[in-house]
Amino acid sequence: MILVGELALWVGLLMAAWACTVSFAGGALQRDDLIASGRRAIYTTFAMVLTASIGLWTALLTRDFSLEYVAGHISANMPNVYVFTAFWSGQAGSMLFWALILSFYSAIAVYANRERNRSLVPYAAGTLGAILVFFLATTCFKANPFTRLDWTPMDGRGMNPQLQNPGMAIHPPNLYLGYVATAIPFAFAIAALVTRRLDADWLGVVRRWSLLSWFFLTIGIVLGMWWAYVELGWGGYWAWDPVENASFLPWLTGTAFLHSIMIQEKRGMLRKWNVVLVVVTFLLSIFGTFITRSGVIESVHSFAQSPVGSWFSAFFFIATGTTIYLVATRLKNLEAKAELESMVSREAAFLYNNLVLVGIAFAVLWGTLFPILSEWVRAEKITVGPPFFNAVNRPLGLLLLALTGIGPLIAWRKASTANLKRQFVVPAATGLALGVLLFALGMGGGYALVTYTLAGFVAATILQEFYKGVSARRAIHGESIPVGFVRLVARNRRRYGGYIVHAGIVMLFAAFAGLAFKTEHDVTLRTGQQFETNDPYGHHWRFVSQGASTDRRANRMVTSVALETFRDGKPAGFITSEKRQYFDSADRPTFEPSTEVGIRSTAKLDTYVVLAGVRGDVAELRVTFNPLVVWVWIGGALMAIGGLIVMWPQAERRRATQAGYVSVLAPARVAAPAVGASV
Amino acid sequence: MKARTKFLIGGLLVLGPVGYLMASSIKQTGVYYLTPSELSSRLAADSSFRNVGVKVGARVVPGSIERDPGGREYAFRVTDGAKTFPVVYRGIAPDTFTDSVDVVVEGRMGRDGTFRATTLLAKCASRYESAPEKYRSTPGYKAGLAGSSRA
Numbered sequence: 001m002i003l004v005g006e007l008a009l010w011v012g013l014l015m016a017a018w019a020c021t022v023s024f025a026g027g028a029l030q031r032d033d034l035i036a037s038g039r040r041a042i043y044t045t046f047a048m049v050l051t052a053s054i055g056l057w058t059a060l061l062t063r064d065f066s067l068e069y070v071a072g073h074i075s076a077n078m079p080n081v082y083v084f085t086a087f088w089s090g091q092a093g094s095m096l097f098w099a100l101i102l103s104f105y106s107a108i109a110v111y112a113n114r115e116r117n118r119s120l121v122p123y124a125a126g127t128l129g130a131i132l133v134f135f136l137a138t139t140c141f142k143a144n145p146f147t148r149l150d151w152t153p154m155d156g157r158g159m160n161p162q163l164q165n166p167g168m169a170i171h172p173p174n175l176y177l178g179y180v181a182t183a184i185p186f187a188f189a190i191a192a193l194v195t196r197r198l199d200a201d202w203l204g205v206v207r208r209w210s211l212l213s214w215f216f217l218t219i220g221i222v223l224g225m226w227w228a229y230v231e232l233g234w235g236g237y238w239a240w241d242p243v244e245n246a247s248f249l250p251w252l253t254g255t256a257f258l259h260s261i262m263i264q265e266k267r268g269m270l271r272k273w274n275v276v277l278v279v280v281t282f283l284l285s286i287f288g289t290f291i292t293r294s295g296v297i298e299s300v301h302s303f304a305q306s307p308v309g310s311w312f313s314a315f316f317f318i319a320t321g322t323t324i325y326l327v328a329t330r331l332k333n334l335e336a337k338a339e340l341e342s343m344v345s346r347e348a349a350f351l352y353n354n355l356v357l358v359g360i361a362f363a364v365l366w367g368t369l370f371p372i373l374s375e376w377v378r379a380e381k382i383t384v385g386p387p388f389f390n391a392v393n394r395p396l397g398l399l400l401l402a403l404t405g406i407g408p409l410i411a412w413r414k415a416s417t418a419n420l421k422r423q424f425v426v427p428a429a430t431g432l433a434l435g436v437l438l439f440a441l442g443m444g445g446g447y448a449l450v451t452y453t454l455a456g457f458v459a460a461t462i463l464q465e466f467y468k469g470v471s472a473r474r475a476i477h478g479e480s481i482p483v484g485f486v487r488l489v490a491r492n493r494r495r496y497g498g499y500i501v502h503a504g505i506v507m508l509f510a511a512f513a514g515l516a517f518k519t520e521h522d523v524t525l526r527t528g529q530q531f532e533t534n535d536p537y538g539h540h541w542r543f544v545s546q547g548a549s550t551d552r553r554a555n556r557m558v559t560s561v562a563l564e565t566f567r568d569g570k571p572a573g574f575i576t577s578e579k580r581q582y583f584d585s586a587d588r589p590t591f592e593p594s595t596e597v598g599i600r601s602t603a604k605l606d607t608y609v610v611l612a613g614v615r616g617d618v619a620e621l622r623v624t625f626n627p628l629v630v631w632v633w634i635g636g637a638l639m640a641i642g643g644l645i646v647m648w649p650q651a652e653r654r655r656a657t658q659a660g661y662v663s664v665l666a667p668a669r670v671a672a673p674a675v676g677a678s679v
Numbered sequence: 680m681k682a683r684t685k686f687l688i689g690g691l692l693v694l695g696p697v698g699y700l701m702a703s704s705i706k707q708t709g710v711y712y713l714t715p716s717e718l719s720s721r722l723a724a725d726s727s728f729r730n731v732g733v734k735v736g737a738r739v740v741p742g743s744i745e746r747d748p749g750g751r752e753y754a755f756r757v758t759d760g761a762k763t764f765p766v767v768y769r770g771i772a773p774d775t776f777t778d779s780v781d782v783v784v785e786g787r788m789g790r791d792g793t794f795r796a797t798t799l800l801a802k803c804a805s806r807y808e809s810a811p812e813k814y815r816s817t818p819g820y821k822a823g824l825a826g827s828s829r830a
């Protein structure tokens with residue numbers, strides 16, 4: 001099976017090259033037989049890459065240590081679940097994994113559009129074939145997971161214990177699913193540019209895939225935060241590390257696109273901008289993969305200097321150059337069909353939202369690349385860290401939060417005073433009341449107060465929308481509140497799903513602002529000794545050390561310290577934190593010891609204990625009070641749920657029959673006049 | 680033309696502050712990232728550079744790590760091959776901080792020639808990924824593969 005897999009990898013590369021060539025040729029020559037051949041080649045590529053992947057999984061699960069990849073990433077005594085996930089834990093495997101997802105997505109996109117968008121599909125399939133060629137060629141020539149060692153070790157090196165965590169098992173695949181999904185909109189954008197068919201027909205396909213990408217990126221990023229929080233033990237979940245930034249960048253531009261696409265659907269505006277956003281999102285995904293894989297930028301996550309760097313750079317520049325050429329030669333086809341009428345309108349609010357999102361993306365990219373840029377320009381390496389990112393992104397983030405409340409409610413074209421009053425009086429009053437209340441309760445910190453005021457405002461706009469919608473249903477259909485609520489969301493999935501995502505965003509902002517009140521204590525405790533302090537809410541805490549204990553479990557030695565905790569004198573349970581030393585199957589220690597954080601979570605506060613070390617009966621601990629952290633995970637989950645509601649396909653079909661909207665699934669001939677008509 | 684003007688104004692309203700924020704924050708928060716040799720030549724040229732916080736990327740000298748018993752102070756030496764100097768750091772060291780790893784220390788060089796670090800980041804090339812190609816044929820890499828220790 002392993003040999004078959006290796007062979008399939010090479011056949012897959014040939015198939016992708018064939019798909020790329022004949023699809024472009026078929027499109028240019030209008031030859032249906034070539035187009036059909038290209039389509040079949042895409043399906044075959046997927047079958048081949050899948051076979052190669054099964055081959056690698058077989059090698060891993062049978063623990064064939066003659067393969068360098070297997071020997072380098074797993075050991076005989078590792079649980080099978082992490083052996084399975086070792087597929088994407090290393091470079092060669094993750095390249096194959098990229099190719100696997102891309103070929104799968106390509107096959108679906110080509111299959112789903114085989115009857116629709118006939119003029120676009122050949123070029124889209126050709127573009128996807130070209131991207132597949134790049135990834136498969138890199139896998140075959142530069143990072144081949146099937147490379148054999150010239151000797152067979154007794155055991156492998158094993159996996160870093162920090163990666164042996166459920167979050168780490170599912171965080172990378174989600175990010176990859178998100179990254180790779182940006183390739184489909186890119187391919188359709190290229191197809192639309194090549195054929196100059198830049199009306200609504202390419203947008204329908206693209207919106208779905210962009211949503212899918214956004215959905216997986218959101219889950220991937222939040223899982224990454226969760227992993228960093230529970231596993232790395234530095235007390236936070238986001239450090240503005242280049243690798244984190246790399247996943248954040250396509251999320252930002254993808255989010256911008258999902259908003260600006262509405263303007264194009266409704267008003268035929270922002271057409272150039274949308275093409276650029278689609279392309280930039282894809283390029284940032286490639287850039288993200290490249291950063292995590294190349295070691296170009298100093299990062300704690302940094303992977304070793306890798307041989308695929310130059311291939312990635314070449315691909316990046318070719319893709320950028322091609323797009324710039326295509327956009328530049330097709331500017332005329334991208335003229336807007338309507339003009340901005342007022343600065344106080346939904347169009348304008350969405351425009352600001354886009355500018356802020358792209359502004360944040362630019363600032364994050366700038367900060368991430370600054371060490372390289374400053375070295376080029378001034379010959380000295382200057383790094384910027386969290387202070388830079390926080391200073392820039394706090395005000396921008398707050399502006400974005402405000403727009404989250406304003407955008408969905410303000411009228412199209414030009415908002416009247418009556419519209420503004422009707423929509424915003426109650427939410428604005430709610431937000432201000434919350435701000436004043438918190439100030440009166442003694443909350444300090446300017447940014448935090450502004451954040452909670454705005455969060456109150458946005459939350460109120462969302463609740464107001466749901467209230468209005470449910471009331472209307474009750475009045476018209478006589479439904480009960482829960483039924484009305486469910487039907488309201490089900491009938492307008494895009495709108496109310498969007499509000500649910502916004503509710504998640506509000507929670508995230510509230511949680512971020514809570515970090516302003518985080519406190520940290522480094523303590524040294526003997527058995528029975530206690531440490532007393534107050535948490536940020538003013539509650540009194542007492543921690544009593546139960547002493548260190550050491551015991552041997554499956555493939556690791558665990559040293560743990562339990563603290564008995566009392567909050568305002570009442571017992572609040574035990575918090576146990578651990579240091580783990582992993583062993584290989586020959587009982588030799590592998591890797592550095594790793595930390596297992598002890599966390600006591602409530603809605604208001606996380607009490608977070610890290611064991612720094614144990615000497616004799618002295619335990620060195622860091623106790624951190626992290627307010628509101630739970631809301632990051634709840635908000636993230638809510639965003640994913642909202643995204644799922646928006647994506648649910650049935651809503652689209654129903655929408656297609658509604659008048660007034662540009663149908664996303666209707667054939668191009670119908671859709672194009674609809675855009676014109678709404679102008 | 681009218682719409683274009685409005686786009687332009689809106690764009691400037693948002694991107695102006697973004698640009699300003701970025702420029703000012705880089706000035707305020709940018710930190711030099713130097714090797715030990717670069718740091719010592721800078722200090723030789725201008726001794727007031729001592730007051731500037733810098734990051735230094737270097738490798739820990741094997742066997743030089745000492746922990747203050749009972750406390751949480753670390754003393755060790757770092758090198759880039761050409762220059763070596765002592766570092767003291769107070770705080771929790773990351774799990775990866777062991778002999779001969781690459782570290783990034785942030786802080787200031789004291790008058791006594793000891794670098795006082797306020798943050799300590801450690802990274803290990805073998806941590807998440809296999810070694811670069813040039814190391815693959817070395818005996819150390821194979822020993823690492825066999826599972827005894829990090830190369």
